[in-house]
Amino acid sequence: MIKNKIAKFLTKTLTKLGFVNHYIHHVSGPNDRLILNGKYDEEYPFVNTLFNTMSGTITLGEGVIFGHNCMVITGKHNYESKDIDILRNDVPQGRDIVIGDATWIATGAMIMGGVTIGKHCVVAAGAVVTKDVPDYSFVAGIPAKVIKKI
DSSP, X not given: OHHHHHHHXXXXXXXXXXXXXXXXXXXXXXXXXXEEOSOOOTTSOOTTOEEEOTTSOEEEOTTOXXXXXXXXXXXXXXXXXXXXXXXXXXXOSSOOXXXXXXXXXXXXXXXXXXXXXXXXXXXXXXXXXXXXXXXXXXXXXXXXXEEEEO
16 A cells, blocks of 8 residues: 555656656546546556547547557647638547447557447557447558458
8 A cells, every 4th residue: 555655656746757657648638528438447547548539529448458658539620721720729529439348459559530449459559540440350550451350
């Protein structure tokens, strides 16, 4: 118990000093748009995953796991109008992401807004998912494509 308290104190202190804590995640946007179904262990969260909820909700099924430095990004800037400040004008909704039960998102993968990843899938390291992924699929590449069925 004391060991856990010391570890948490050091983690918070080092993070404030600018060191990266590889065992926490970050939500950019409204926190209530990150929906976790199932029980997730607070001691081993989403290992430095960025959840961008600026343009939609992100729903994780039960038992979804992430490798280090993944990005789940609903955000999209409205770049089509010349009359707006592109930096401050996000599309506010409609780019929801759903990740099914028991899916593994490997290190460095990116999941872009508006996709559904089925249950029991594997997204390879470094893959960029731009389209829906059917259940029991292994996807890889940029953009990610189904390599094989599991």
